[in-house]
Amino acid sequence: MTQVIRTAAELQEKVAGWKRSGILVGVVPTMGALHDGHLSLARAARAQSDRVIVTIFVNPKQFNNPEDLTKYPRTEAQDLALLEAEGVDVLFAPQPEEVYPEGFATTVSVAGVSEMLEGAKRPGHFDGVATVVSKLFGMTQAGRAFFGEKDWQQVQVVQRLVRDLNIPIKIIPCPTIREADGLAMSSRNVRLTAQDRSRAPALPNAMQHAAQSIRSGVPIAQALEEATAMIVAAGFGEVEYLELRDAETLREVSDLSRPVRLLAAAWLGDVRLIDNIDV
The missing domain is CATH 3.30.1300.10 (Pantoate-beta-alanine ligase, C-terminal domain)
Structure with missing residues (x-):
């Protein structure tokens, strides 16, 4: 059964126990509303890790349009059932105040690769992505992180972030999953x-x-x-x-x-x- 954890302290205690036993931990960061694209990442994580954490957090800092944030689908109960079917060990689903507590004052910004395309059209988006990914990597203490290639620019931003800050995690890009008619799953x-x-x-x-x-x-x-x-x-x-x-x-x-x-x-x-x- 997939365990639901909502605080960093509880998650880090569990992961520390795993690591003492030499267990390799994989993480799949998501914003929920899971589809087969997300589940393919969970399967890749299961194949390449001993324990799998999937995170669900609708990150307010990466939405430059408040209406888009409000409309973003939230389906945690359905998502949990899907993750249990995939054998995911932990669903980490923190509240916003757990990720960004009162007084939170840090922004992670990746220059260059984040500035064109999505970065130009959605000002601040990749600062929000880089900040929350940095938080999630610290909270989960995972050794591998799995990202879908549909968000190609995001993958490049995260890879640059990890290289530049010497974060001890390996980024595993995974192929885009498409519907039968070719539309990328989203x-x-x-x-x-x-x-x-x-x-x-x-x-x-x-x-x-x-x-x-x-x-x-x-x-x-x-x-x-x-x-x-x-x-x-x-x-x-x-x-x-x-x-x-x-x-x-x-x-x-x-x-x-x-x-x-x-x-x-x-x-x-x-x-x-x-x-x-x-x-």
């Missing part, structure tokens, strides 16, 4: 209307089209322009960005001499979808 997908849900696969489809075009020699700007037009024609609203970037630094690229990633963010109704693919 907790926000449940907010799509039935009509918009039917349109949503146009985003990954257009991205695949752009990737194939770029690989075949079509100029990058032309391929991205054609893919953007496809997304809009499918019924999307604003395409905030569709860009080819260096896979690690996320800097702009003009050729395929280094590993690159195609990243996108677009609005469908009042839901903002993000995605990325290898090129």
Whole structure:
């Protein structure tokens, strides 16, 4: 049975006991509303760790839009049942005051890789991510952390954070899990209307089209322009960005001499979808 723990002190006491026995601890940080993408991370953690902690914390510091924070789905009882079925050892679900107690005054900021794309569109978002991830790593004392590649930029931010601050944890990126029609799984997908849900696969489809075009020699700007037009024609609203970037630094690229990633963010109704693919 999955044990629910809500305080850092109780969690650290349990983890300390595990570590005294030489047990390797894996953690999967989430904001809840779990889907099969999250569960794939739990399975990876189970395969590569002796004990698995899944955290559920809807982090207010990474929402630059208060309305988005309010609307974010919270389904802890359902999530717990899913985690028990996966054999997760601990669900760590702290209250906001446990993570950010009165007087909390520290912000962790990762320069460079956090400043473009999502960072430019959502000011303060990655400061919130870096701060809460630092807290969760300290609270759980895990040796490995598992993150989905759907949030590619987030993975790069976390990897830079760990390297720069010498945090003794190994970051394990895991492949994006998709629906049968290609849409990347996301907790926000449940907010799509039935009509918009039917349109949503146009985003990954257009991205695949752009990737194939770029690989075949079509100029990058032309391929991205054609893919953007496809997304809009499918019924999307604003395409905030569709860009080819260096896979690690996320800097702009003009050729395929280094590993690159195609990243996108677009609005469908009042839901903002993000995605990325290898090129």
